[in-house]
Amino acid sequence: MPGPTPADIRRWRRYLAAERAEAASYRDLAQRRTGEERAILLALAEAEKRHETHWLDLLGDDVGDPLRTEWRSRVLGSLARRFGGVFVLALAQRAEARSAYSRDVDATATMAADEQIHEEVVRGLATRGRNRLSGTFRAAVFGANDGLVSNLALVLGIGASGVSQQTILLSGLAGLLSGSLSMAAGEYVSVRSQRELLEASSPSPDAAAALPHLDLNANELALVYRARGLTPDQAEVRAAEVLAPFAASTGVDHRDGNAGDPALPGEEDASDAFETERSDPAGERPVDEHETHGTAWGAAASSFCFFASGALIPVLPYLLGFGGMGAVAVASTLVGAALLVTGATVGLLSGTSPLTRAARQLLIGLGAAVVTYLLGLFFGTVIA
Incomplete structure (x- = not known):
């Protein structure tokens, strides 16, 4: 029977490095947990140890020096050593979902099944954290996203109509304040009504x-x-x-x-x-x-703050003295970056692709702003 090819050895060594990194991440996460969650994470680390042994047996004398893991595993390991929240578990869930063992002839069927089950185990652990922060997270994402999109659209639409810089700035600040108050009131009523229905x-x-x-x-x-x-x-x-x-x-x-x-x-x-x-x-x-989870006043306060923080970004260029297309470009760039961050965060926490969610958030937000800007140009021309 022919021996392994150099490509086989490289692939096995990559798998070995990944298993070692995942086991270390689970052990690091376990140090920040207690009780049942700690026991589950340590059991996952032991399972990765079994997979590590499989690749060591195949490699034999070809193990060589430890390989540097891919950047995703390095990020996960770094976060696991420093943090222990749901974001890290969400990354671990995605790491388990990317396993190639089901397509690799050198990985056993048991190993492939293990990885599929590990994804569900980590999903269960991450779900606990997602449930605990769901109310705050909803207020944060919706509030910040609404502030970013609505105030950018307002500022660009007003600016495109040809009004003065002072009018644009005042409109943006008015949109920030009115939107924040509206979000806070809506969140208060929503959470309070929900609690009353449950009671x-x-x-x-x-x-x-x-x-x-x-x-x-x-x-x-x-x-x-x-x-x-x-x-x-x-x-x-x-x-x-x-x-x-x-x-x-x-x-x-x-x-x-x-x-x-x-x-x-x-x-x-x-x-x-x-x-x-x-x-x-x-x-x-x-x-x-x-x-x-959460109180009506807490939800209202967080919605106010998150909307205000998002709505402030489109106004910043005008506060700093920018004008014309320069202000439009700076505001759009800042809002676009913020939308990418919020979209990627949603993707991470939901266990889906952060890049896909970031792109979706960006397209929706800037698309709304572009439509409003074009309407502002149209009405500015008509009124003039």
């Missing part, structure tokens, strides 16, 4: 307190579970389980109880029946709590 769907504490005093023969509790989606038979079984401690108590007339009565058997735990059912009545759906 309206949460069980009343009075319902839990009433459990010990129910007519056990009528079993009204089963109707609660039927209203939450269980079948009649499932609801009867669930209600019987919850009321079993009370049914076991003899000589107590629950219907005649009052607030001054001593606690009945199981009364202290009665609220568990409703707390559990509030989010997962059938025991089949996972609880999704990330939408309740």
Whole structure:
């Protein structure tokens, strides 16, 4: 059987370097975690160690000096050593998704399957972080992007109509302030309304307190579970389980109880029946709590700040004394760079290509500004 070719050896050494880098990144990330997340990351590092052993066995005496990994792995390793947030996990998720083992005859089917599963493991870890910051992230991205696009469009549209530099500057500052206030008010109402809807769907504490005093023969509790989606038979079984401690108590007339009565058997735990059912009545759906994170005032404040920071960028050239096409060029360049950053950030956090998301953000933002600029030229000509 012929030995490996120089191309094979180079490819195996690249794989070896990548496995070592990924294992080191997971160990670095694990140092910044505790509990289950730490254990999961260390298990991933061990799995990469098994893959490393495979390439070492193939290379034998041809291992040579350690290779320099590709730039993506170096960036991931550097971030993992210094940070431990969802951005690093999102990069790790993309790194796992790029695995070429399924297309390489020298990688085993088990290794290829491992990499696919690793992507899902890292996705699960990253999802926890995405859920925790989803409210703030939404306000940051939407606020900054709206500020960038709307104020650039406003400034360019007003400027194209032929008004003075002072009018353009005042229009830009007015757009910054009015837009920031509008975003803050809208975010406050949105989050506050969402919380009120969730609170309206949460069980009343009075319902839990009433459990010990129910007519056990009528079993009204089963109707609660039927209203939450269980079948009649499932609801009867669930209600019987919850009321079993009370049914076991003899000589107590629950219907005649009052607030001054001593606690009945199981009364202290009665609220568990409703707390559990509030989010997962059938025991089949996972609880999704990330939408309740954050406060209305916090969301309003962050929206105001993020919109203002984005809306300030198109006004900067005019504040610094630029005018005419020079101001337009500088404003467009600054906004374009900011749109690329926000788009790439969205791509990283969503586990998709940051380049694609950055290009999309840039095209949408500058496209809106160009349309407004052309309208400003048209109306300026018509009015003149």
